[in-house]
Amino acid sequence: MPVTIKVNEETFTPRQQAVLTAALDLLVENGDGLTMTAVARRASCSKETLYKWFGDRDGLLTATVQWQAAKVRMPVVDRSHLNAKALRLSIEQFARDLLTVITGEVSITLNRTAVTHAAQEKDSLGIIVLENGPLAIRRRLKPILEAGRDARLLRFDSSEDAYRTFFGLVVRDVQIRLLLGDKALTQSNVEANIEADVKAATDQFFALYGAKANP
Amino acid sequence: MPVTIKVNEETFTPRQQAVLTAALDLLVENGDGLTMTAVARRASCSKETLYKWFGDRDGLLTATVQWQAAKVRMPVVDRSHLNAKALRLSIEQFARDLLTVITGEVSITLNRTAVTHAAQEKDSLGIIVLENGPLAIRRRLKPILEAGRDARLLRFDSSEDAYRTFFGLVVRDVQIRLLLGDKALTQSNVEANIEADVKAATDQFFALYGAKANP
DNA sequence: CCGCAGGCGTACCGTACGGTACGGTTCCAG
DNA sequence: CTGGAACCGTACCGTACGGTACGCCTGCGG
Structure with missing residues (x-):
């Protein structure tokens, strides 16, 4: 073989x-x-x-x-001059990219395929999907978060925890419901709300990790 | 047939x-x-x-x-005297139950099966899993949240949004990584951190929706 | 004791699909 | 022009599995 x-x-x-x-x-x-x-x-x-x-x-x-x-490529965020507004726009952009990707038909199919694959003691596809999905965003987001912390715009102990909270705030239950075929979540339905969800998630993230937030 | x-x-x-x-x-x-x-x-x-x-x-x-x-039964939370402490314990209990369920081997298997099923234009299993997993918790949590709001302990416009934020804060990327077979997330590894995650998620939830939080 | 319904075990059938073999065609190097 | 490599199309094989048929046993009502 x-x-x-x-x-x-x-x-x-x-x-x-x-x-x-x-x-x-x-x-x-x-x-x-x-x-x-x-x-x-x-x-x-x-x-x-x-x-x-x-x-x-x-x-x-x-x-x-x-x-x-591997074709999923996220836009690189300018990290040079990081004022509060630029940071917020960057975070919003990440939230938008993340939501756009995971609600896409191709992403849903790939994730379903990988999950099916993982149900048979084969984790190679799952690793690939993870590596190019959430982990790719994490690799790109973490430096931004840490730059934001260095600039006294964000406050957190672990950038890993901050990233995972960001992920949760953005994705919520959307991905699992899409993977399970929830009819109440049509793709157009989700897409129409992406902007509002992006803003809400970013607001919440700054409420939790913004410099002015409670420690 | x-x-x-x-x-x-x-x-x-x-x-x-x-x-x-x-x-x-x-x-x-x-x-x-x-x-x-x-x-x-x-x-x-x-x-x-x-x-x-x-x-x-x-x-x-x-x-x-x-x-x-249908065998997944969550404990009923006492809703009679809802002081701040009781509310917090209730929220924590929901977070704990949610994390415990979704990290369980049976839940992972069932979710994988349902996702696989959904990949074949069959959504019946997905609906069942959704109905008895996230939606069951939602049905039980929402009244608590609304009671908390009535008692001036929580502040939010939409209990639906509050629930989904809670879900995101608790689940984060744990479920999808488990479904994809991420080896870095062994079950014991996750279980050891459940209590800390529960506390962190509850803290964050109250930071966002507690009465003293910014509107 | 008889008959029969329910259920076990097994043999069987049809098909779908992964994987292989092979003849025919195109294209290129020498 | 010739040999061969790459590749297309298709026929073919083996097997796994969903679904059915049938023979046998057990328990129970009459």
Whole structure:
């Protein structure tokens, strides 16, 4: 059984990327019903090629998730002159990005796929999703938070705790409800409220961690 | 194809409950690999009986989730004399219950199963899990919050928003990381920190919604 | 004692799908 | 022009699993 998982290798030929796009499309529209035959037909390639390129079904799945997750790129925040207003805008931007990503159809599909995968003692997809989702935001947000603390604009002991509180304030129960297919949370319904939610979460975050807040 | 989904009928004979217990055990230990043959063997019953009782595989799955989810019962909080201390203890208790439930192995399994199910345009399991998980807590917490507001101990416009903020402060990124199989979050690791997390979340909740907090 | 309903165990069927093999085509190097 | 590498399309294989059929046993009402 050829494994050849190219986890840390995101270089795919255009043809391979076309295959991955087809796989992702099938994943999004058809739910979990991703079959090798379907991918081959959709991408107009042979199954043999799929197996040559990706090893097995898991390899194809991993490559798809890896490749797509890596495409999520958050805007870099200017950290040079960090007054109160700029900090607040940065935080708001992170909240907006986070909400936009997790409510997107692709993100929901990828998270569902990874959760399903994790239910079978396979945690590779979960790690990839975590790494490119929450943890990516954390890596980018933490320096901002610490810069804010250095500038006496924020107050906290652990930037890790501050980040996780931020995550909770922003995401709340939206992600789990979307993953569970809650019909009351249509995507348009959520998107319409993103701005209000962003503002509310940012207000609450500053209420808890702003310099003027109680220690 | 006999359907006979007994969604609002949680009366199962002891023999049927033994079957459901076997199904749940298999689900927990074997992940997604729940096969009718395995359940029949584990429960020492025939597949034909399974199909007679539960219709099909989905029916068995639904009955299992429904039956188990309904077993989660949260303690009722005394609402009669609601001073500040009692309110705080109640809130803490809800936070503790919520964290304890969602970090439990059974809850993780059920949520994973429901998410997997939702990836196939089947939202019945998701609804059941939602209904008996977050929404059950919401139903019980909201009256407490509103009583707290009536007693001038809390301040908020929408009890819905207050509840969802509470959920976010308590759950943060723990649930999604557990569902994705994050190895850094072993169950024991989380359980050891539950008390500290409960206190922190409650503190933050009161900082945001306590009567003395900024409007 | 008889008959039958309920249920166990097992054999069986059909199908879907992962994975492989193979012939045919295109394209490029020499 | 020729050999070969890459790849497409498709046929094929093996297996796992959902669902059904059937034979047998047990308990119980009459």
